[in-house]
Amino acid sequence: MVNEAVLDSFEALNAWMVWAAERPSLADSRAFCREAVRSRAAGTAGPMLMLDAADGAMVGATGYPRVDWRVPAFEVGYWCRTGCTGRGYASEAAWALTRAAFDTLGARRVELRIDARNHPSIAVAERLGFELEGILRRDVRDHHGVLRDTRVYALIDPAGLVDPTAAAQPR
Incomplete structure (x- = not known):
């Protein structure tokens, strides 16, 4: 399921995701x-699959790629197959993880770090009420060198989080 989704989406992932430098083998996806599973069992922030509620098909993945328990602060990451x-999956996943970070994990800060050229992801951040805090210029080298x-969006008050399902598009 994961390998198929990444391979189906490789061209799009390759444009934005530093980890998508090469097409993964089935062994890579299994690893x-x-x-x-190990990270989730250990209580750390491992990735999670995004599944369609109607048919269980994998539509993407999400998670907390960066956690700082001293604050506590969480970065939310996501990608769609x-x-x-354009169906609201990324917005719904980012909303759910942001809500969980504040309500369950005690977050004082949740952020989204987005490639400045990734306009669909920027739209997700703005749709959910995240505020642009700044642009880190030339801060990451992609897999092409x-x-x-990177645009850094953050929420420090959960009251500012906008529920995307309130005006969701039909899937």
């Missing part, structure tokens, strides 16, 4: 899944 974009800018 990823084993590590995700090609063919599943190109320096990229």
Whole structure:
């Protein structure tokens, strides 16, 4: 399921995700899944699959790629499978993880770090009420060796989080 979704979406993922430098083998995807299960069992922030509620098909993945328990602060990450974009899955996943970070995990800060050229992801952040705190210029080198800018969006008050299902598009 995971390998198929990543391979189906590889061109889009390759444009934005530093981890998508090469097409994963089935063994790579199995190792990823084993590590995700281990990290979840250990109580750390492992990745989670995004599944369609109607048919259980994998539509993407989400998780907390960066956690700082001293604050506590959480970065939310997500990607949608090609063919599943524009249906609200990313917004719903980012909303759910943000809500859980504040309500269950005691977050004082939740952030989204987005490649400055990734306009659909920027739209997700703004739709959910995240505020642009700044642009980190040339802060990350992508897998092509190109320096990229990162837009940092954050929420520090859960009251500012906008529920995307209130005006959701039909899937």
